Amino acid sequence: MSGDHTVKSYDQELQHLNDLVLRIGNLARDQLQRAVDALKARDPDAARDMIARDALVNDLDIEVDDHIVHVIGKRQPMGPDLREILTVGKVVTDLERVGDEARKVAMLCLHFCDGAGSSSSELIVRDLIDMADSVDGMLDKAIRAFAGRDLKLAVECIRLNVDLDSEFRSGLEQLAAFIREDPHVVGDVVETVLGLRAITRIGGHAKNIGGYVVFLVKGKDVRHEDLEAVAAEVESPD
């Protein structure tokens, strides 16, 4: 940030907002981790526990929104402060969605644990778990990009999302191959597709956060631009 505000408590309020974002970000990553772990271990209790913990994310989301309303009403933020507060609102919304998507992975776990799963289920979800790892990495980068106002990390998030898309496609083809081999797994595959979709969405949210960071630093909305344009914007002077 470029120096302190004349009103010190304004700085404190903005800092608090940033802290909340990091908290909710770490919580969302933790949720994803728990869901994936539960899936790996086929542990329905852990999955249920994870689903219950989603309320924590929701509470934090509401807390941040309240705080944003409070700051806007009290300080009438301008310029970068206004962008920062708007960005926080959007980042938090995306992170809350990440929590929701992670819950779908936990639901997948519950599906397999209910005994409906076939013997080949471990193979079926292997791609999903791999993708979850890389999505977690993206999420980590997105949060660090926000915390450090790091344009490089932000652009990387956006770039990684392109890769994730192709991974998703190859994952779908893989699952289609499973059905061709053994039509009985169709139930598992359908559930897995939903999980895969959720993981991809999480990647999409990480990419959105990267876009917000670019907006926050450069003042230009790049969410709907292609990667080249974003990279150009990031490189350009103000």
Place this chain on the structure above:
Amino acid sequence: MNNRGGADMPVDTTQIIKRTLARRYRREARFRRMGLFAVVLGLAFLSLLLFSIVSKGYTAFWQTFVLMDVHLDAGVIDPEGTLDQEVMFAADYGGMIKASLRDTFPEVTQRREKRDLYRLVSSGAGFYLREEVLQNPDAIGKTIQIWVPADDDVDMLMKGHFDRDKPEEDRRIKDQQIAWVDRLVDQNRIELRFNTTFFTAGDSREPELAGIWAAVCGSFFTLVITLLLAFTMGVATAVYLEEFTPKNRWTDLIEVNINNLAAVPSIVYGLLGLAVFINFFGLPRSVPLVGGLVLALMTLPTIIIASRAALKSVPPSIRDAALGVGASKTEMVFHHVLPQAMPGMLTGTIIGMAQALGESAPLLMIGMVAFIADAPGGFTDPSTVLPVQIYLWADSPERAFVERTSAAIMILLAFLFSMNGLAVLLRKRFERRW
């Protein structure tokens, strides 16, 4: 937010303040007492002054009159019976008064005694009789009763200013005269009446015939000249200096000089008037025109300073507003600034006028100290003014002029008070607040 500052603060500020409070209040009370004392002292001196003047002067508004039975001898007044004003005017009324006195006191036969007897009434008694006859020519040939002013010594005796117990040679009135006056009193032929002469007559050697009218007229004509010149020139100068000239060394110099002029002794203006108006321009002496010119010069600095202060007190926002809608500088000054400053200017002018009204020293220098018996009819008639009249009377030996001096001072003060009252009224009336 933090309480670091608290550590440096004295432990108990309240206690420290309390300790100093008593001393501070004492100082304040002392100052108030001193102020009150100064005001009371000032008021005391003022009331002492007023009391001394009024107590000495109020008797001058009454004058002793003697009732006389005068036979209007047609042979003396109007021998031809033509009722010709000129003939009647020239008749010997003084002789008739004297005859009447002889009739009233038939036992007086010696010339010396007669002279003393004649001195009971004013030497101007004949004029009163003449007035009466000219107004009522029908009375010619009859005997009329008429009140005529007593001599100033009789007047003083009646008002108790002469001590009857003093030896005869120490007073201006003889025992014989006192006896005559007492007889007149017994006959109810002598009484104090309101002194209209004082307000209608000019100066005279005889106190009972002297009045302030000529001086009031002289003051009026002089002040008219002063007002016209000093107000127009003063306001014009102030407006020009304040609004139009740039601030530089020359205007500073002019300002300093104007302030200095206000402090110049007034007699110097008299010398200036004598040298410039009378000796150089050859204007006549003793006239209101020259007096007004001199007094205008004297009051000009006062008016300029007061007017400049009034102009300065007009808020600059009004000037900005006028210029902002496209008024030219002159329009700004004459439409907005001058009307706002006018009450202050008028106040300053009236104060200056009051100062001029009370001024005598410069007028002495230009000859307005002459003896003027007739009221001036214009700006170029010889005249005197109120303060000079007071000065002249104060210088006169007759006892009766003492009370007249005080009475004239009362008149002058009344004029000054009413002028100052007018200034207050104008200020109240035209002052605007924003």
Place this chain on the structure above:
Amino acid sequence: MNQGSADKTRVDRTARKTVGDFTHPDPRITCRNVSVHYGDKCAVRNVDLDIGRNEVIALIGPSGCGKSSFLRCLNRMNDTIEGCRVSGEFRMDGNDLYDPDMDVVLLRAQVGIVFQKPNPFPKSIFDNVAYGPRIHGLAQTRAGVEEIVETSLKRAGLWEEVKDYLNDPGTSLSGGQQQRLCVARAIAVNPEVVLMDEPCSALDPIATARIEELIDELSELYSIVIVTHSMQQAARVSERTAYFHLGDLIEVGATDEVFTKPQHKLTEDYITGRFG
């Protein structure tokens, strides 16, 4: 944005050179290389700025930044200040404002001004508004003057409140009404540009809102230059904003841009409250 711009050197965020486009496609007044000195003190330094036709431009900046001095140059109100020197080129529709032949009375009729403190003349409401038209001879008859007064008061949004009290002194109105009276007085001479020097700083929020609404309506007819200390106000009423700092014009641009994405460090610090 294109790839090529990435090669340009980055804007020096502490430079004293004006950031942003100071020109206007349809300028009413163009100011070039304007400097204002009070004695030895330099209040405005080498400022270039255009005032567009029918635009509202806000001048913002901390106290003593020269925004008011600049504003007062536009109708030569600085002429009345002792020791004030103005240099540079001002052109209104091509005419040099500081040409010795330029009639300053005419200029002030074309460029009206509303001051910080409401300053109605201590005269009646009617006379306050009628004064300008009268001295300029805009109406020959009493009826003509009355018509101008009514139109001006209506445009200033004051007519309904004062139409029955036109003979009351202007100073008897409330602060907000007085300020609108001053606006009515300024527009009564049908100026082309209206300058406003912190017109709301002495007013309560309701009165401020009325003045802002008024500015909005007046911008259809006049160019308005407003100096304000309230950034919210600048953001609300203006189309363009110019930020002054210590006599320099630091940044100028569309108000939306300046208040969301200021480019200069000083502008950013000022509008976000990081100043000093």
